[in-house]
Amino acid sequence: MRPPNLFIVGAPRCGTTSMHGYLQQHPEVFMSPVKEPHYWCSDLFPADTLATHEEYLALFSGADARHLRVGEASPTYLFSKVAPGRIRDFAPDARILIMLREPVDMLYSLHQRRVLVGNEDLLDFEAALVAEAPRGQGELPARGGLYRYREVGAYAEQVRRYFDTFGRERVHVILYDDFRKDVATTFRDTLRFLGLREDAPVDLSARNESRAIRSHVVHRLATRLRRLPLTQGLGARLVDLNTKPARLAELRPEVRRQLTAHFAPDVERLGALLGRDLAHWSRAAA
Numbered sequence: 001m002r003p004p005n006l007f008i009v010g011a012p013r014c015g016t017t018s019m020h021g022y023l024q025q026h027p028e029v030f031m032s033p034v035k036e037p038h039y040w041c042s043d044l045f046p047a048d049t050l051a052t053h054e055e056y057l058a059l060f061s062g063a064d065a066r067h068l069r070v071g072e073a074s075p076t077y078l079f080s081k082v083a084p085g086r087i088r089d090f091a092p093d094a095r096i097l098i099m100l101r102e103p104v105d106m107l108y109s110l111h112q113r114r115v116l117v118g119n120e121d122l123l124d125f126e127a128a129l130v131a132e133a134p135r136g137q138g139e140l141p142a143r144g145g146l147y148r149y150r151e152v153g154a155y156a157e158q159v160r161r162y163f164d165t166f167g168r169e170r171v172h173v174i175l176y177d178d179f180r181k182d183v184a185t186t187f188r189d190t191l192r193f194l195g196l197r198e199d200a201p202v203d204l205s206a207r208n209e210s211r212a213i214r215s216h217v218v219h220r221l222a223t224r225l226r227r228l229p230l231t232q233g234l235g236a237r238l239v240d241l242n243t244k245p246a247r248l249a250e251l252r253p254e255v256r257r258q259l260t261a262h263f264a265p266d267v268e269r270l271g272a273l274l275g276r277d278l279a280h281w282s283r284a285a286a
Contacts, residue, residue, distance in 0.1 A: 002030070002063040005094050006071030006194065007040075007087055009162065010078030011155065012146065013109040014099040015179045018207040020073040022187055025202045029194075030063035032072035040087050041080035044145035069095070069194050078158045079145065084165040094170065095194055096162050101176035102281045103153035103267070104259045108251050109210065110146065116211060116243055118223035118235070119143045126255055150262065156269040163273070173274055212246035 006029075008016050017035065024031040038045055039056045051059075063070040077083040078098060087094060100106075111128055114120035121141065122128040129149060135142040146152055162171050172193040179186045183204050191198045213219045219242055226235030264282040271278035 001057065001061045002065075002067060002070045003057065003091065004032070004060055004070045004072055005091050006069040006097070007077060007091075007094055008071065008073035008075070008097045008099070009083065010075035010098065011100055011106060011152070011158075012075040013106050013113060014075070014101040014176050015174070016073045016075045016099055018179075018183075019097065019099065019174075019187075019190070021207045022202050022204060023069070023071065023190075026191070026196060026200050028066065028068045028196045028200070030060065030067040030070045032059040033062075034059055035072070036074045036076070037072055038074045038076050040083040040090075041074065041076045041145075042086075043082045044076055044080055068196060076144075076146065078155075078162075079152050081161070084161050088165050094166070096166055096171040097174065097190065098159060098162060098171060099174045099176060099179065100155055100159075100270075103155065103263045104251070104256055106176075107149045107153050107259070108248060110152065111149065112210065112212075112248055114146065116213065117239055118219075118226045120147070125251070129255075150259075153259075153263055154266045156266050156273055159270065159273060175276070210246060210248050211243040214242045214244055218242045 006023075008019055010016060020031055020035050023029045037051060037056060037059060039051055042050065059072065060070050077087070087096075108125055111120060111125045115123055120128060120143070122131055128147070131140050132148055132150065134140045135147050159171075159173065172190060174186060174190065187202070187204060188198050191200075218238060222235045222238035222242055224235070225231040225238065260282055267278050267281045
């Protein structure tokens, strides 16, 4: 067993599943078979839902001397305020991968994913946005910390935390725009950052595409089963069987404009932090 020294920290719905799958194929990489342990973000999940330290390390029991990089992918780590420091204390020489997407698209996709896996009871995205404040005050139920959608989409401070904690030379930021446009080049750049062979054969097919619920009756049953310890596995299997590939419905233009305007100042700060022109992320606000 070799402890992890590579962490894909998010953001959610920005290609982290694909990157995990691509790296998993590389002969010099061992990736946790459980994609999202969420072990280091104790501020977002109840302690009794997280693995013990021994259980966490057991995820990497298959890693050996062949594997220059041993990693995991938990997209909640970017939003977590405690994860950067906890990861640094455990693995000070770790390499960090951050993947970012235009925030409105990311949040809309995140909401749909949370609905599919039973972490979001409000099926309507706009209703979930309205519920952020009462959920934060305990007036409505909430599962996990990612119900704070607008905060999750404000990337600049989240990225800065990792830069400040690990130094920029140990953090590689990938924009979803680049990832979709030229996945091969983006992946080679990632391998170079990780100090890995660039000629290893890897299938770069798309993964974790958008899905929709087949039956809301089955979905409600699967959600209840998934929340009970003894039937959690059955509930997760039902969730998978009860979904189908589907494109997300278009977000109402007025909602998109409002959210884009909300995020525009943060997008500007993020662009300055990364040295990238992200003005196209804010054009819908005009």
